[in-house]
Amino acid sequence: MLYSALMKPAEMSLPTSTNVLVWSEFRHEKANPKVAAIYPGGIHETIAAFLRRAGGLNVSTAWLDQPEHGLTADRLAGTDVLVWWGHMAHGEVQDEIVQRVKTRVLEGMGLLVLHSGHYAKIFKALMGTSCSLKRRESSDKERLWNVNPAHPITCGIGDYFEIPAEEMYGEPFGIPAPDELIFISWFTGGEVFRSGATWQRGHGRIFYFQPGHETYPTYHQAEVQRVITNGVRWARATVNLPDCCPNAPALESLPPDPQATVDHRLAGLGARNPPRQRRISSPIDGL
Numbered sequence: 001m002l003y004s005a006l007m008k009p010a011e012m013s014l015p016t017s018t019n020v021l022v023w024s025e026f027r028h029e030k031a032n033p034k035v036a037a038i039y040p041g042g043i044h045e046t047i048a049a050f051l052r053r054a055g056g057l058n059v060s061t062a063w064l065d066q067p068e069h070g071l072t073a074d075r076l077a078g079t080d081v082l083v084w085w086g087h088m089a090h091g092e093v094q095d096e097i098v099q100r101v102k103t104r105v106l107e108g109m110g111l112l113v114l115h116s117g118h119y120a121k122i123f124k125a126l127m128g129t130s131c132s133l134k135r136r137e138s139s140d141k142e143r144l145w146n147v148n149p150a151h152p153i154t155c156g157i158g159d160y161f162e163i164p165a166e167e168m169y170g171e172p173f174g175i176p177a178p179d180e181l182i183f184i185s186w187f188t189g190g191e192v193f194r195s196g197a198t199w200q201r202g203h204g205r206i207f208y209f210q211p212g213h214e215t216y217p218t219y220h221q222a223e224v225q226r227v228i229t230n231g232v233r234w235a236r237a238t239v240n241l242p243d244c245c246p247n248a249p250a251l252e253s254l255p256p257d258p259q260a261t262v263d264h265r266l267a268g269l270g271a272r273n274p275p276r277q278r279r280i281s282s283p284i285d286g287l
């Protein structure tokens with residue numbers, strides 16, 4: 001009720017369908033034949049393809065080297081969930097665009113941050129911490145334990161699932177305490193990692209999901225696709241509430257303002273005893 005009283009009709013518009021924008025750097029695929037062989041159309045296209053197959057989602061893509069990184073104000077305004085994959089070029093993302101994405105999250109847009117996106121400017125801006133971690137690109141197997149089986153993001157996932165080869169990410173992970181912990185991973189080398197976690201910032205939901213190093217076929221694995229699809233549906237924007245810091249009219253009759261009574265009395269006194277005119281000199285008097 002409060003928002004309906006304060007918001008203009010245009011600001012209250014709710015999404016009638018889920019518009020998903022999958023963003024990636026699209027650099028490794030052009031520079032490394034091994035990555036290009038795994039993700040011929042780019043990591044973003046592989047992710048977009050399985051999201052499209054899931055149904056009920058309008059999925060488009062964008063990448064770093066497009067004008068405004070493909071993240072124009074109009075495009076973001078029509079996005080309910082943004083999926084972010086970055087790895088080697090976090091520093092090339094313009095600060096202005098980062099602020100634009102952050103504003104949309106605070107308004108209600110969902111955000112999925114994948115793999116090395118833990119170090120993306122947008123994730124660090126929303127977390128407010130270092131977001132650092134331990135890492136090792138080797139021959140580790142990863143076992144992801146489902147520690148939140150009642151959560152929508154783990155729907156269809158059993159006690160755990162395994163990724164045959166992944167980059168090791170280990171604790172300590174420099175994040176604020178998650179609102180919800182979804183997965184804890186174990187790696188062959190012995191480390192553990194909070195590999196699935198959620199936060200809310202403003203009106204937007206954020207899901208960080210660790211798997212997805214570019215030299216492994218991680219995004220072709222069914223369980224990974226299921227988790228990301230669930231995450232997109234969970235993070236879908238349900239409101240779009242721009243920050244307008246409104247001056248709110250009272251909903252009920254207010255008691256008389258006692259200060260107004262005092263002002264009225266002073267006004268009467270002033271009529272009987274008008275103050276003497278007093279001039280204050282200013283620096284421009286001599287001009």
Ligand code: ZN
Binds near residue numbers: 087212213214
């Ligand atoms: Zn990686």
